[in-house]
Amino acid sequence: MLYVYDHQANNAVGQPMVSLKADAARLVIASRLGLDQHHSLQGQSESALEEIDRLSGQSSFLSSTDASVALILSTADQQGVPFVPTDSIQIKECPDLNSAEKLLTDLAHQSGIDSLADVERSTVSSETGPAFRIAKDSLEFADAVKTLITQYNTVLVLTVPKATSKNTFGSYDGLAHQKRYVKEAPLITETTKTAPHLKATLTPDAKSNKTYNQTAPLRGILPGCFASLSACESMTRNCTGHGSCTLKYTDKDAGDLGGKCYSCACKAEVRTNADGTKKTTNWGGPACQKKDIVMPFWLISSFSVFMMFTVSWGIGLLYTMGSQELPSVIGAGVSGPVRK
Template structure:
């Protein structure tokens, strides 16, 4: 039996569409970049950079096409732009379906080649979500987290959303565009095929570790400090609040950096600024790295005593240094005054000893007389 062209061509078209996965990006400053095929490893690093979890994806940065892909499709901040020009709100949307999304036609895009199975794509999205918020999402199973991502959470940043409805996807996409989100979308046909090697197409990356040990609130900081000194990832030990994470009286050891690459690294390394401030994004250095580097540092605040009569100011990279300028000036001025007083006394005595005796002392004394 001969197969007609009308039978073969639709079958080939279906196979081609079933193996296609495309990533679209939408930023406030659109770029004119030609669409091309990108490997799954380079695409993963682009997704990690655009969702702000690139610290977990350092293993494959040396591959040839990775840097070019990040330069072309990663988040970028103009060199002389203000903070509002950057991407403060990010969103990653995954659509699994066969329908063409017309709203994505004008966006910058690239294809994944070879395209991983939809199960592997879904698994990568779950891992990116866990990396973005390990404190809340790491303890959830894949089923629970997948169900949560199917209802969009506007309070989270970055925002993750998965759907199989083209209308729902389009409505949420339009809403995010109006709210000036930096949007990354991944569209792929929904299939049930999965191979043992499909998950390895993304390359190598790390996940946060869930600390199963539970301790009383008085010892939370001591355990976190012990974990930090052992060399574990700083993003795993972000404390729940200032009071619980700063109950230890142990000083921070070593020389602390003035800048941290992420908010979680700043909070964990400085113990939430030792309870005397908060970690904030100080600035973005456009000259470091391919797309610039964020600088997070402690913003210190003054504290008052229990009776409210004494105010203490703090400084240092972790707000761990107490301002002793008042005590310093008191001691310095007292020392200077005492030195001046002693110098004046010595000078007065020296001046008195150097003066000549008055002549009246010898006025009643006659000289020797000559004997006849």
């Protein structure tokens, strides 16, 4: 189970319990902790994306600081949390405690925490990042909740079973990174999906011409595959008008993840000039946003090499002419008078 307690939530009464897969629950946790950039939305269904969007809140990239978020990991033998959660999430095929501890450790490393030696005895946090705590028994759990709920605006409680399980929280970037600092709004990329950006992807307005006609350049590194046609069209702005989203392939071994890969198929742009000649422009990139400059590149490169060769040849010719001796006839004419 994953419980969310948010002081800033608009709803005073807890929302109905929802059910998500383990990797989707991980995305909710990462978004709440402000660590979206290390976790990909690829492979999530439309319904799961909508729930992730709703449960992610406003706490990741839009807040001035994310130090007001805490994550508590505990076992599932608790009879309930000592507060009314804002949201309750039932995790399908929930991983065991070892997998959950690995996830918490990776999240801590991603937030800039190098050591978690005291995480089972006290709360560990970075200078500007979220806080983490592991409480395995009921007394530690009650103490952790009582303390953190008064110090942090948002408290996440992840409860997992003690029994060994082969289930995992999915794949993600678990390597340690340099210490994080407060993110500024201009650095938000198109591929990093926080709640407001994800809403723009999922709502029907994402298919309108208004979304596709945005002139601002696409920022960040776009994925090569998208889980659905609508996600491809919205995130690439309908391939920036230089192509269309198509089903590239289907992975039959993907199971519940869908396995569908939608990507942009770029089309050449043919323009007729005033004199009747035609100019063809090719486009590439994950959103067909990159203009093919192969021909101009080779023209400039060839001209540069030719000019370098010409200048080198001219300098060499002048050097050769200056090193040659004058003919003997010219030398005799300029000699002095003969003494009598």
